[in-house]
Amino acid sequence: MGRKILLDKINVPGIKSYEVYRREGGYASVEKALKMTPEAIIEEVKASGLRGRGGAGFPVGMKWSFIDKKSGKPRHLVCNADESEPGTFKDRYLMEYIPHLLIEGMITSSIALEANLSYIYIRGEYMWVYKILERAIQEAYAAGWLGKNIQGSGFDLDLYVHCGAGAYICGEETALIESLEGKRGNPRLKPPFPAISGLWANPTVVNNVESIAAVPWIINNSGADYAAIGIGRSTGTKLISASGNIKKPGVYEIELGISVEEFINSDEYCGGMETDRPLKALVPGGSSVPILPAHLIYKTANGDDRLMTYESLSDGGFATGSMLGSGGFIVYDDRACIVRNTWNFARFYHHESCGQCTPCREGTGWLEKVLWRIENGEGREEDIELLWSIQSKIEGNTICPLGDAASWPVAAAIRHFREEFEYHVRFPEKIKNRDHFTHEPFHKVRHLVAPQTV
C-alpha cells in the first residue's frame, strides 16, 4: 500500500465533522504554525518540494516567497477550487469528504503569508460542496480557529467561501481574481503578478485545493519528510482522478514515482481495463495535456518505464511525452474515436474561451468546426493541415494558457493518430455512427490508410 497523506483519515467515520477531525489530530498544524515565524513556515514548504497541484507544477514555497510584504497592503490567500479541467475531480473529493483538512491548510498557509482575509473560490456547480465548506467554516469559527485573536495568538483571520457560476476560465488565477471581484472572468495581463497586485490590487497568492491540503502534513512533520517521498523533483503524494474505460474509476492518492503500468493495472488503483478491450490511448493530466498512444504509455520513447512523475510523463517533450498536469487521468480503450474525442475537447475550449484574445476566440471555434466536419464525414484531405496550422497560431499568442490548452490536444491527436483522421476523410460512409469503432476498431481498418510499403 502506498503512503497516504491527504486521504489517510478519509475513511474515519464522521471525519467530515469538526469533533472527529479534531480528535484525529486535526488543526495541530495551526497550533504549531502559530509558534513559528512566517519565514520558517515558508522555508519548510520550500524544503518539501511541494509543487502546485492545479496543473502548472510551480513550487508552492517559491510562489509564497514572492508575496509582497513590504508595501504594507493587506494580503490574501485564495484557494482555487474552481476545478473544471475535464478529467479532474480530486478537489471535490477532498472538500466533500474531509473539508476541515482544506480549512486547516488555509489557516496554516494564511499564517505563513500573514494574510488576514482569505477565500476559497469554488465552482458554482459544486453547490452542495460549497454548503459543506460553509458549515465547516462555521464550526472552525466556533472552535476559535478563525476570527479575531486565533487561540490567543494575536493573529486574526477571516475565511469565506465564494462561488463561481460556470466558467472554466476562472480556474486561471487572474481570471479567478476578476471573478472574485464580481466581474467577468477575463484573465489579466501579467506582470504584475498576483503576488504583487492581485485581489483588489492587494498582494495575493492563489493555490490549488490539493496544494493547500498538503501543507498541514508538511508543518506537522517536516519539509524533509515530505521530500523523502517521491522521485527527484516530484516529491510527495498526488491525487489522481482516474476515469474512462477502467475497472475502478475514482480518486487515488499515489506516491509520485509509481509506474503508469502499476497505476492502471494494479487492484489498489484502477484495477485494469473496464473490459477485455485493449488500451488505445491515455490523457494523463487533464484534457489540455497531449494524448499518448498505446505504445508510449507504459514506456517512454527511450524504452524506460513511464512513471507517474512530472518528469517521466513529460519525457520526450511533446513529440513523445505528455504532462502530469492536474492528474486527470483518462483511459481510452479501442472503442474510442480519437477524432470525435478531439472534437469533444475542441468544443469544450471553444465554449470556455473568454473571448478576450482573437487567436483563442476565433481559433477554438475554427478547430471545433473543422473537427466536426471531419467527424461527420465531410472532411477534406487538407483539413488536417488546416487544423495543424490553426492550433500552431493559437499556441503562445494569448494572454492566458487556455489557448495553449486548446491547441495541445489537437496537435497531439494529429501527431499520434494522423491515420485515423485520414481514415475519417477518405471513408466517410464508414464513420456515420458515433460508435463506429465499437464494432470495427481502428486497428482492423488501419491498413486502408496505412502507407504502402514495397
Place this chain on the structure above:
Amino acid sequence: MEKHHYTQEINITDALMARINELVSHYPADKKKSALLPVLHEVQDAHDNWLSIELQNKVAEILELKPIEVYEVVTFYTMFNQRPVGKYMLEFCQTSPCCQRGVEDLMDYTCQKLNVGIAQPTTDGLFEVRGVECLGACGYAPMLQLGDYYHEHLTKEKIDQLIDDCKAGNITFYDK
C-alpha cells in the same frame, strides 16, 4: 432567433435579503461588488432559476452597481439563465470522459422520453434537458446535475426513476 422579452414577478423576501446581507458581509465594506456572483445565485434560486432584466436591475440596485455591471456578468457565466427554464433542469455532462461511458445515448434517450430537443423546456414547463461541459464527476460517469445535486453512474432505469420522482415532486434539489 426571435428575441422574446420574458417577465417575472420579483419577490425579494426578508429571508433572501438577510442572506444577501450576509453574503455582502464576507467582503470589505468598499468591495460590495465582489458579492455579485453569490448574490445572483441566491436571487436566481428564489426566482424559478432565472434572471429577468428587471431582476438584474434589482440586484444592481441592492449592490449599488450600474445595471451593465450585472448584465455583463449574467451573460458571461453559464449558470445564470436569462429566460424561463424547465423546473427540473437535467444538465448532462457531455465532455469526453462521460462520452466514453455513454452519455450521448442517455441524452438521446431522455430527450425522446420527454419528447423534447436539447435546451427546450417541455410544454408543461416541468423539464428541460441540457448538455453542459465537464462537471468534475468523470469517475462517476455518466452523470447529470439537477439543482444543487449530482446524479451519477446513470443508467436508463435511473433516469426513468428520476423523472418519476420529479413528477411526483419527490426530490430535493436545493440545499438550503
